[in-house]
Amino acid sequence: MELDKRNLYRMPWSLNESPLGWVEVTDKCNIYCKGCYRRNREGHKPLDKLKDDVLFLKKWRNCDSIALAGGEPTLHPEILDLVKFIRDNGMKTMIITNGFGLTEARLVELRNAGVTGLSFNINSTQERPEFKGADAVNLPLLNEVRLKYAKMVAKAGGLTAAFKITVNKENFEEIPGFVQWAINNAGLINSITLVALRGLPVGGRFEYYADGKKIDVKPGSLGYAVSAEKQDKITITSNDIYKKIKSHFPEYDANSYLGGTTDHTSFKWLIGNIILNSRLKRFGSYGKKTMEIIQTVYHFVYGRYVLHLKKRKFGKKVFLLALFDKNLRRALRKFLSYVIINPVRLFYRINILNIAVLQPPEILPDGSCDMCEGCPDMCVYDGKLVPSCRLDEFIQYNTLLKAYPLFKE
Numbered sequence: 409m410e411l412d413k414r415n416l417y418r419m420p421w422s423l424n425e426s427p428l429g430w431v432e433v434t435d436k437c438n439i440y441c442k443g444c445y446r447r448n449r450e451g452h453k454p455l456d457k458l459k460d461d462v463l464f465l466k467k468w469r470n471c472d473s474i475a476l477a478g479g480e481p482t483l484h485p486e487i488l489d490l491v492k493f494i495r496d497n498g499m500k501t502m503i504i505t506n507g508f509g510l511t512e513a514r515l516v517e518l519r520n521a522g523v524t525g526l527s528f529n530i531n532s533t534q535e536r537p538e539f540k541g542a543d544a545v546n547l548p549l550l551n552e553v554r555l556k557y558a559k560m561v562a563k564a565g566g567l568t569a570a571f572k573i574t575v576n577k578e579n580f581e582e583i584p585g586f587v588q589w590a591i592n593n594a595g596l597i598n599s600i601t602l603v604a605l606r607g608l609p610v611g612g613r614f615e616y617y618a619d620g621k622k623i624d625v626k627p628g629s630l631g632y633a634v635s636a637e638k639q640d641k642i643t644i645t646s647n648d649i650y651k652k653i654k655s656h657f658p659e660y661d662a663n664s665y666l667g668g669t670t671d672h673t674s675f676k677w678l679i680g681n682i683i684l685n686s687r688l689k690r691f692g693s694y695g696k697k698t699m700e701i702i703q704t705v706y707h708f709v710y711g712r713y714v715l716h717l718k719k720r721k722f723g724k725k726v727f728l729l730a731l732f733d734k735n736l737r738r739a740l741r742k743f744l745s746y747v748i749i750n751p752v753r754l755f756y757r758i759n760i761l762n763i764a765v766l767q768p769p770e771i772l773p774d775g776s777c778d779m780c781e782g783c784p785d786m787c788v789y790d791g792k793l794v795p796s797c798r799l800d801e802f803i804q805y806n807t808l809l810k811a812y813p814l815f816k817e
């Protein structure tokens with residue numbers, strides 16, 4: 409069950425060729441999340457500045473879609489104008505949202521303006537009105553709230569829905585329950601993302617410097633600074649998550665990855681899927697050749713790489729690629745032996761549940777930082793491209809902090 413990079417397609421994304429661009433439209437929010445690192449500092453950004461960022465990303469990253477993030481991006485009063493601007497510039501818009509306050513009518517408005525999908529972050533660190541009165545914010549409650557939004561998106565029509573969780577040691581055992589929920593609702597949702605918790609370890613192991621000046625980083629001074637007591641919670645890797653999913657759902661597999669900038673063994677982005685039908689019968693997954701074909705053909709036709717397809721493009725058509733992809737041949741054999749027993753089964757809808765596993769940057773024992781190759785989530789700060797996960801360092805110190813170990817491990 410070990411991942412082997414030779415069996416996976418290495419995504420061809422780079423600094424100047426990325427399927428994604430990241431724009432933070434506001435730092436205002438309508439709920440409170442523990443440890444949030446955007447804290448009502450500047451409020452809503454002016455529309456003109458946001459448009460400039462979109463054009464910058466289009467020019468320098470050749471983006472296929474723009475992720476609008478925050479804060480809660482749907483609170484921005486000119487969000488519809490921004491989405492239309494992105495569409496007029498030939499790109500898709502994904503909204504990264506906590507979902508709270510969204511209605512079906514609002515989703516229709518967003519879709520009509522040009523939004524193609526929403527990525528929901530619903531987790532137990534949030535103080536959400538939906539959790540009020542509950543004895544515990546546990547997986548069943550979280551999944552119930554997630555399902556409410558998945559159904560709302562499906563009713564609005566023409567939008568994709570994705571759901572994200574952050575994984576640490578405390579909720580690691582909940583992974584199968586989350587994936588099972590996504591499988592059960594694969595007719596409503598397109599993808600799930602599992603992000604391994606990461607942060608800057610502070611309180612003993614490293615000293616941090618900005619442009620040669622020592623910085624006293626305290627837990628809380630950067631939203632992602634992790635205190636000494638919590639550092640054992642940030643050791644889960646994407647490989648651990650992969651194995652956990654695979655052990656419960658053998659039909660799942662990864663097809664592509666982004667490596668690290670320093671550690672040749674790391675899987676920073678690991679993209680995979682499960683092919684199943686509307687009766688929840690799982691057949692397998694497509695492999696590296698299919699992803700290679702998707703990236704290459706899309707780039708040939710549209711001139712850029714892709715992460716989010718507009719709608720459910722494939723369905724049964726995915727099996728046509730079995731000619732080139734041995735994983736798909738296995739899935740097709742399973743599908744054929746299933747339909748041969750009862751040909752009516754041929755008409756059940758085929759869904760593909762995409763599963764992304766992310767392992768954000770980490771400080772290695774020698775003080776170097778292992779970032780994601782090509783960083784698809786870069787945003788614009790002060791005329792530069794910077795990784796959005798470390799934007800706070802640019803806001804506070806105008807540079808990335810450098811870590812120096814205090815002792816050898």
Ligand code: SF4
Binds near residue numbers: 768795
């Ligand atoms: S480096 Fe940070 S912002 Fe860039 S892709 Fe990785 S986690 Fe996302």
